[in-house]
Amino acid sequence: GIQVEQSPPDLILQEGANSTLRCNFSDSVNNLQWFHQNPWGQLINLFYIPSGTKQNGRLSATTVATERYSLLYISSSQTTDSGVYFCAVRRFMNNNAGNMLTFGGGTRLMVKP
Amino acid sequence: DAGVTQSPTHLIKTRGQQVTLRCSPKSGHDTVSWYQQALGQGPQFIFQYYEEEERQRGNFPDRFSGHQFPNYSSELNVNALLLGDSALYLCASSPLGGRAFFGQGTRLTVV
Incomplete structure (x- = not known):
């Protein structure tokens, strides 16, 4: 099956700092989604981005499908x-064959005040 | 417009028992998928339902079964519970092939 790797696994930032999270995948994909999981377990949709660049406030994402990676940018954390x-x-x-999502291991972000 | 709703939110069961989790999809969505998330890991795909049939299945034993109803809602059943089944169970709905939206999850503890 397809492999998804995220880096870094852990990240600690001071409030106001910028960061870039990376997602590499091992095969061609038609769809890619970024989620934020809050402390209560809810997966919140951030981006649906099989290719190209999107921005939503302080967050933006870029997927380069031909090179099999996606980046999530967080500014002014x-x-x-x-x-x-x-x-x-x-x-x-x-x-009719189904279209499961394969998740990476996640990046655990802590933003300190 | 309600999003994906799951019930119950928390559940405690004893080893060997059976459990049923429920999911109502987002309005307009006809595909429901179930995922298991162990502590500290990413969600793992269990199975997906579309047109009341299981369309795709992940690497989970037959103790895990499901159902989809004509109104697109779904149930996940787990028989003969093991301690290792303790996890957060997430339901996702989407139009077929489209963007997935997740419910808040059911946290199952097996003691």
Whole structure:
């Protein structure tokens, strides 16, 4: 199956700092999503980005599908950004074969005040 | 518009018992997937339902089974519970092949 690796595994930032999280995947994908998991376990959608660049406030993401990686940028970090960030990829096989998400191991971010 | 809802939020069961978890998908979504997340790890795919049939299955034993109803809601059943089944169980809904949205999860503890 497809392999998804995220780096770094752990990251500690001072409030206001910028950071870049990386997601590498081992095969071609049609879809890629970034999630933020809060302390209560809820997976919050950040980006649906199979290719290209998107921005949402202080967060932006870029996926280069041909080179099999995606980057999540967090600017001017805040304590509320703390949590685990997951990258998940999906390979759409055909209409009836299913399209599971394969998750990376996550990046655990702590933003200190 | 309600998002994906799961019930119950927390559950404690004894080894050997059976458990049923429930999921209502986001409005307009017809595909439901279930994931297991052990502590400190990323979610692992259990199976996916579309048109009331299991379409894809991950590497989980037959003790894990499911069902999808005509209104697209779904159940996850786990028989003969083991201590290792303790985890956060997440339900995701999407249009087929589309963006997935997750519920808040059910935290299962097996004692």
